[in-house]
Amino acid sequence: MTRLMKDDGVPDGDELARLIGQVATERDRQAYARLYSYFAPRLNAFLRRSGLPPNTAEEIAQEVMLSVWRKASYFDPARAGAATWIFTIARNLRIDHLRRLRTASAGEEEPVEVETAPSGETLLLTAEREARVREALKTLSDEQATVLRLSFFSEKAHSEIARELGLPLGTVKSRVRLALGRLRVLLEGHT
Amino acid sequence: MTIRHHASDESLLRYAAGQLPAGPARVLAVHLATCPCCRERLAAFEAVGGALLEATAPAPMAPDAFAAALRAIDREEAARAPATPAPTHLEARARPRAPVTLPGGIPLPAPLQDCEIGPWRWIGLGVRASTVRLPEDPEARLTLLRVGPGRKLPEHGHVGTEFTQVISGSFSDGFGRYGPGDLSEMDQEIEHQPIVDREGDCYCLAALEGSMRLNGFFGRLVQPFVRL
Numbered sequence: 478m479t480r481l482m483k484d485d486g487v488p489d490g491d492e493l494a495r496l497i498g499q500v501a502t503e504r505d506r507q508a509y510a511r512l513y514s515y516f517a518p519r520l521n522a523f524l525r526r527s528g529l530p531p532n533t534a535e536e537i538a539q540e541v542m543l544s545v546w547r548k549a550s551y552f553d554p555a556r557a558g559a560a561t562w563i564f565t566i567a568r569n570l571r572i573d574h575l576r577r578l579r580t581a582s583a584g585e586e587e588p589v590e591v592e593t594a595p596s597g598e599t600l601l602l603t604a605e606r607e608a609r610v611r612e613a614l615k616t617l618s619d620e621q622a623t624v625l626r627l628s629f630f631s632e633k634a635h636s637e638i639a640r641e642l643g644l645p646l647g648t649v650k651s652r653v654r655l656a657l658g659r660l661r662v663l664l665e666g667h668t
Numbered sequence: 669m670t671i672r673h674h675a676s677d678e679s680l681l682r683y684a685a686g687q688l689p690a691g692p693a694r695v696l697a698v699h700l701a702t703c704p705c706c707r708e709r710l711a712a713f714e715a716v717g718g719a720l721l722e723a724t725a726p727a728p729m730a731p732d733a734f735a736a737a738l739r740a741i742d743r744e745e746a747a748r749a750p751a752t753p754a755p756t757h758l759e760a761r762a763r764p765r766a767p768v769t770l771p772g773g774i775p776l777p778a779p780l781q782d783c784e785i786g787p788w789r790w791i792g793l794g795v796r797a798s799t800v801r802l803p804e805d806p807e808a809r810l811t812l813l814r815v816g817p818g819r820k821l822p823e824h825g826h827v828g829t830e831f832t833q834v835i836s837g838s839f840s841d842g843f844g845r846y847g848p849g850d851l852s853e854m855d856q857e858i859e860h861q862p863i864v865d866r867e868g869d870c871y872c873l874a875a876l877e878g879s880m881r882l883n884g885f886f887g888r889l890v891q892p893f894v895r896l
Contacts, residue, residue: 518728
C-alpha cells in the first residue's frame, strides 16, 4: 500500500482519464493503483453517505473499482469525465445491490444507454461541461447546495425532503430550480 | 419526432443520482432514448454526481483492500486466459430475442425489450391495460395503456407523481397536447383530464410514484394492475 502514497498530488481530470486509458490498453497496474488510491476511499465515503452501512459501502466501493478494471475499455472521454463515469458505475451497482436486497433475485442488467458518435467537438464539450459543473457548484448558496445534495444522497422526493427540513414544498422546489438554473446558465451560456 | 414535453429537472436529477424508483426510472429511460435534449441535461446532472464524488472527504478502505482487489483481478485474468477474447462492445449489446411488438405492429420501445409484457385486459371505457414486469424489480408499478380515439379519462389526481410517456398516438389535457416521445409528469395535487385525440389509439407507458388517490377514477382503473 505504501507505494501508492508515493505520489500524493491530487490528479486532475485529464490525468484520471489518461490512467483509465492505460488500464484499458496496457492493463497497467501502476495506473490502476493510482486510480484505486484516489477513488476507492471517496467511493467508500460517498456510498456511506447515501445511506449504506459501512461494511456494505466498502464492499460496493471495491466492486466499483473491480468494474473500473474490467470495463476500462468502455470508458469514453467524449461522453463523460473520469469521475462522472466512475460515479455512474457506483450508482448502478448501488441500485443493483438495493434491488437484490428487495427481490433476492440476481441479475446483472446494464442500464440502457444510447450510442452517440464521439467527435472532436463532443470531446471538447464534455471537458467543458465537467469544468463548468464544478464552477457552478462552487457558486451555490449553502441552502441550494443542501437541497441538491439531498437529491443525490436520499431517495426521497422533494415533497418528503421539504417535510423533513420543515420547509414548504415550494421553497425546496425553488431552491433546486435556482441551483439547477445556475448550472444551466454555466452549461449553456458559453456555447 | 418533435418532442415538446420533457422530463422535469427534479426527475432527471433523481434519475442521474440513481434515486428514482424502478417504474418511473424506466419511463424516463424510454423518454431519454428518443430525446437528445434530455440526454444532454442528464449528462450535466451526472457530472454533478462526478463532482460530488470527487468533493467527498475520503473514508479509508481496509488496509488490505487494494491487495484483495489485485487478487480478485488475478483470479479473473487466470480464469479468462485460455478462453476466447472478450466480446466487443456491439456483441455484448446484441439481444438474441426477436423484438416484441404491441398490438397493431407498434414496436415496443428498446428500453422495454427485456420486460415481460402481460396480457392486454379490457378495463372499460375504451381503455385496455397491460402490466409491465421489470426483471430487476418485479414489484415496480409500470403499466402500458391503450386508449381508444376520442376517449376521455375522467379527472383524477394522485399522491406522488404520475409519469406518462406517449409511445404512439396522442392525447391532450389542460396542459397541452402530448404526442409520440412526449413525457407528461403530473405532480401531486394536480387534477387533469386527458382526452385521446381522434386520429387513433393512444399507447402510453405510465408509472406512478406514491399512490393514486383511491377515490379517483383512474385509481380504480389501474388498481388491479399496480397492486395499490
